[in-house]
Amino acid sequence: MSVRELVVLGTSSAVPTRHRNHNGYLLRWDGEGFLFDPGEGTQRQMLHAGVSAHDVTWICVTHFHGDHCLGVPGVVQRIARDKVTHEVRAAYPAGGETYWRRLRNASAFADTDVITPRPVSGELTRWPAGPVTLTARPLSHPVQSYGYRVDEPGGRRMLPGELERRGVRGPMIGELQRRGSLTLPDGSVVTLEDCSAPRPGQSAAFVMDTRLCDGAFALAEGVDLLVIESTFLSGESVMAAQYGHLTAAQAGRIAAAGGVRCLVLTHFSERYTTADEPRFVDEVRKAYSGEVVTARDLMRVPVPKRSAEAGG
Numbered sequence: 149m150s151v152r153e154l155v156v157l158g159t160s161s162a163v164p165t166r167h168r169n170h171n172g173y174l175l176r177w178d179g180e181g182f183l184f185d186p187g188e189g190t191q192r193q194m195l196h197a198g199v200s201a202h203d204v205t206w207i208c209v210t211h212f213h214g215d216h217c218l219g220v221p222g223v224v225q226r227i228a229r230d231k232v233t234h235e236v237r238a239a240y241p242a243g244g245e246t247y248w249r250r251l252r253n254a255s256a257f258a259d260t261d262v263i264t265p266r267p268v269s270g271e272l273t274r275w276p277a278g279p280v281t282l283t284a285r286p287l288s289h290p291v292q293s294y295g296y297r298v299d300e301p302g303g304r305r306m307l308p309g310e311l312e313r314r315g316v317r318g319p320m321i322g323e324l325q326r327r328g329s330l331t332l333p334d335g336s337v338v339t340l341e342d343c344s345a346p347r348p349g350q351s352a353a354f355v356m357d358t359r360l361c362d363g364a365f366a367l368a369e370g371v372d373l374l375v376i377e378s379t380f381l382s383g384e385s386v387m388a389a390q391y392g393h394l395t396a397a398q399a400g401r402i403a404a405a406g407g408v409r410c411l412v413l414t415h416f417s418e419r420y421t422t423a424d425e426p427r428f429v430d431e432v433r434k435a436y437s438g439e440v441v442t443a444r445d446l447m448r449v450p451v452p453k454r455s456a457e458a459g460g
């Protein structure tokens with residue numbers, strides 16, 4: 149069973165509140181589990197959310213402000229304690245290597261060797277990650293910050309009507325898919341292109357602390373699911389620019405420009421309460437008309453299916 153969903157572990161910027169934990173997001177994608185920005189308390193939030201250390205295959209840290217990484221020690225030690233045997237790769241800005249090492253080895257524990265570091269530098273980094281490609285691009289924040297996206301490669305979907313019309317049935321379909329073409333009993337040749345249509349892969353992006361910047365737009369381009377910080381409303385746009393954050397209106401502009409299908413807002417300043425959530429949606433709506441979710445802790449958001457393109 150393939151599961152593609154975002155498990156929200158925490159949604160607060162800077163400091164946790166009574167209703168919001170520090171950041172933390174597990175993107176479950178078939179057998180992979182990308183744990184983005186484990187803030188303080190992530191280990192316990194995982195328990196509440198019903199996900200375990202065994203579900204984590206990547207730890208992706210956008211930057212080394214505490215709300216995005218103070219949970220690393222707990223998660224790292226839980227991976228060791230629970231005897232996770234698969235490799236867990238850890239991506240983080242190379243400029244924060246000192247912080248990574250401290251967090252990775254924050255206190256005494258019986259360590260294992262499954263966690264392998266993948267420090268990120270430069271304008272574009274790509275890794276194969278199971279069924280997807282993981283990409284990192286730089287963001288704009290007072291400390292070095294990277295956003296991430298995952299992309300499933302495109303494939304093809306078979307068109308039953310075309311197969312039927314050309315008399316391709318049963319085991320012949322599998323042969324056509326394997327070989328790309330097929331010679332029929334009457335001598336005519338049918339190609340895979342004749343009987344199928346391109347099926348774009350699904351994708352998701354994770355854009356945390358940043359000002360408006362090229363990297364944020366590039367990460368969001370064409371994704372099905374965009375998880376993005378919207379620390380402030382536009383009334384605080386001067387402060388947002390000063391501290392390197394987005395307003396909800398700016399997050400909406402990024403989503404609109406990228407043609408995003410589902411937008412998840414998070415990383416809210418503690419000055420706002422859940423009663424303010426409709427104001428975030430109102431700001432987004434000035435630019436973006438797609439689905440909007442204002443994230444709350446322990447929420448699960450499915451990666452939207454590509455049913456429209458697949459023809460149902």
Ligand SMILES: [Zn+2]
Pocket residue numbers: 161162213215216357415
């Ligand atoms: Zn933050």
Ligand SMILES: [Zn+2]
Pocket residue numbers: 211213289357
């Ligand atoms: Zn930050």
